[in-house]
Amino acid sequence: MRRLGALLFSALALLPAGAADLTKIEQRWLQGAAPVLEFARQHKLPLDIIVQPNPLPGVAPLALAYIKGRCKLVLSMRGNPEAQATLERIEPELLDAALEMMAAHELGHCRRYVDGAWHGLPAGFSAPDASVVSPELRATYLGMRAARREEGYADLVGLAWIEQRRPREYARLYAWLRAERERDLLPGSHHDTLAWLDLSRSGVARGADSIFGAAQPMWTAGLAVED
Template identity: 45%
Template sequence: MPAACYSLIIMIKRALFLLLLSSAGLVSAAQLTDMETRWLTAGSAVLAYAKQELKLPVDITVQPQARANDVPLALGFQDGRCKLVLSMRGNPKAEDILAGVPADQQPLMIEAMIAHEIGHCWRYAQGVWHVLPAGFEERVQASPEQVEAQAQALRETRREEGFADLVALAWTQQRHPQQYGAVAAWMRQVRQPSPSVVAGSHSTLAWLQLAPTGAVFDRGQPLFEQAAGLWRQGLLQED
């Protein structure tokens, strides 16, 4: 990409970022660290889409001090609103997830992560959090009640993570089609469980494998419907 074009893109993103910060519920730019500013700038187009076009109830919360085991970026829900929480201050692992990603591609991966969180917010705002789509029934296991409750919670979380991952890929295909392969490969790498670890709540490869290229998304549909079609296919393959 020519340097002039890249500089223009950065200027546009910063303008969007400042516009977002002027909205109610967002922190002041003067209160942010360089890392927080860089992440929010990278995700500014997603956040603008969520707030201005979808009218999603999104606030940004910055933790003054990360706690042990805090992930750098997460989404919570409070009083009917989505809280995008940044836990980067004092977090030595804040950018470990970007290890090995070339510097010029890191904004793309951050943008995909924020699109993932907006996928969660959309599900919450629609009132379908942890709800299966029409036509699907929960399979009840013959196991002790406590064990089944834990297994059910794991399944519900994994399903939401799978949906949000597909939203991130649909967003990438819509906004950065030429970079889709790089983002999809990185997401598969991040979601690949360690050989020594049992697949957990974020093991979403069953869904990611359904989207090896951006061609699987129907751009004639709204963003979340693009993700929902593949998500239903993944539900059929659940263990």
């Protein structure tokens, strides 16, 4: 509890002068994410918490940015109905586990940034053929494909966290994540990670030393079938 209090204080300290204290929903998300935040601290990942003080319509409640060599876990929950709606789509007994999984997903993004691998491909893979789209859309198309790959990797990191820390809840958390990805799905879009979820139904990579090491082989396997 003392560590959680320190995390909440750190988040509050990042708010602009005069902003209100953390809301109950912000506290709830951070409470659920606390084990992942502690993991990041122990492994010396450069992670800060930022709480957006003003409403930002259409922004994800939880996201990650990378600024000047540091990862920023960004909470955009004020005036954002999706923050509460997300919690309501989770079975109450799975809430802490789901919040951990979502935080671990963002930690997967952080790891890729810190490693200098963001939007990169492993050896043996090349960028997709963009000749199938018009020239004016090629940059957008390639950016979307790259973002989808990163989301796929991060989903696997989140699942690896659950597999290693909460294995009895893996099947139910996997089903919840898949339902989230299939909700309002636009095939081929940034959050269409089904190619990787198809591979991870029964687990990610048991016995791996880290959540990142667990995700990597299955992520690479998914690159070959993502279309």
